Amino acid sequence: xxxxxxxxxxxxxxxxxxxxxxxxxxxxxxxxxxxxxxxxxxxxxxxxxxxxxxxxxxxxxxxxxxxxxxxxxxxxxxxxxxxxxxxxxxxxxxxxxxxxxxxxxxxxxxxxxxxxxxxxxxxxxxxxxxxxxxxxxxxxxxxxxxxxxxxxxxxxxxxxxxxxxxxxxxxxxxxxxxxxxxxxxxxxxxxxxxxxxxxxxxxxxxxxxxxxxxxxxxxxxxxxxxxxxxxxxxxxxxxxxxxxxxxxxxxxxxxxxxxxxxxxxxxxxxxxxxxxxxxxxxxxxxxxxxxxxxxxxxxxxxxxxxxxxxxxxxx
Ligand SMILES: NC(=O)c1ccc[n+]([C@@H]2O[C@H](COP(=O)([O-])OP(=O)(O)OC[C@H]3O[C@@H](n4cnc5c(N)ncnc54)[C@H](O)[C@@H]3O)[C@@H](O)[C@H]2O)c1
Numbered sequence: 001x002x003x004x005x006x007x008x009x010x011x012x013x014x015x016x017x018x019x020x021x022x023x024x025x026x027x028x029x030x031x032x033x034x035x036x037x038x039x040x041x042x043x044x045x046x047x048x049x050x051x052x053x054x055x056x057x058x059x060x061x062x063x064x065x066x067x068x069x070x071x072x073x074x075x076x077x078x079x080x081x082x083x084x085x086x087x088x089x090x091x092x093x094x095x096x097x098x099x100x101x102x103x104x105x106x107x108x109x110x111x112x113x114x115x116x117x118x119x120x121x122x123x124x125x126x127x128x129x130x131x132x133x134x135x136x137x138x139x140x141x142x143x144x145x146x147x148x149x150x151x152x153x154x155x156x157x158x159x160x161x162x163x164x165x166x167x168x169x170x171x172x173x174x175x176x177x178x179x180x181x182x183x184x185x186x187x188x189x190x191x192x193x194x195x196x197x198x199x200x201x202x203x204x205x206x207x208x209x210x211x212x213x214x215x216x217x218x219x220x221x222x223x224x225x226x227x228x229x230x231x232x233x234x235x236x237x238x239x240x241x242x243x244x245x246x247x248x249x250x251x252x253x254x255x256x257x258x259x260x261x262x263x264x265x266x267x268x269x270x271x272x273x274x275x276x277x278x279x280x281x282x283x284x285x286x287x288x289x290x291x292x293x294x295x296x297x298x299x300x301x302x303x304x305x306x307x308x309x310x311x312x313x314x315x
Pocket of ligand 1: 011012013014015016017018034035036037038039040041054055056057075076077078079080093097116117118119169170171172173
């Protein structure tokens, strides 16, 4: 569907990816942003958007945001931390938000939804991992919730006439990168430029996609794929190891620390140590990333360092 002259709801639109998407869409569309600001920044929502501060587990908030005039919902709101302190709560909350949104859409006759899923649905799969890889065996509650939410979207596509876009993201890096390896290293090196403690053995290796590429790809797929269920990996063809990220961040900060390792092959429980998604399906639709993984990491680090307002928090 073409993304102009539409009434669009972006959930999680005060977050890293949602606010960038809102900025992209606001010029040509009537935009409603919903976010409870649990991890979002109010100021990052474009002024021209209607902003609703509210928790999407509350059905009245969902009803306020989505009405019969809505053309499409971009559903990005989620508790996104893989090693959440309360995984059961995370699983239930993320699922409840999605169910509330789907029920409300069905109630008022809105049939288009784009959903931000994740590479974590694949668990520890062979690489590069295509969208039709099976069996899907997530290793975190976060990934399990994403998979169950995708499944629920499928039900609405097949039984209620919805068109669904599922985006299985690699790691997305941008100027505000919640808890994640880049701001984690920046924070640690600001505290102590001599020594950097790296979680795991440093050989974890994943695909990092720039925020700009991520937004561009999402919009492209929504505009070009029209099956009932459209599931696409969004990532880069290249990967970056954690050791390489440490080198890039050190270089950008002009420091030369000794590296210390906590050991083991992964950063934390539920961490998939090696991830690279096949993007052949995306390429066949006509879209290619413009920024390779190393460059996305360097760009993200520089943007965080260049923004004095940015306070990276520890993961
Ligand atoms: N950043 C990544 O690398 C990455 C990778 C894979 C998937 N994703 C997915 O993409 C989406 C956006 O990620 P992001 O990095 O922008 O995260 P983010 O935390 O910056 O944005 C999510 C937003 O959702 C809001 N939110 C959370 N719970 C809510 C609730 N109950 N009601 C209303 N708002 C709520 C938060 O306040 C936040 O602003 C998420 O669904 C995430 O799981 C992100």
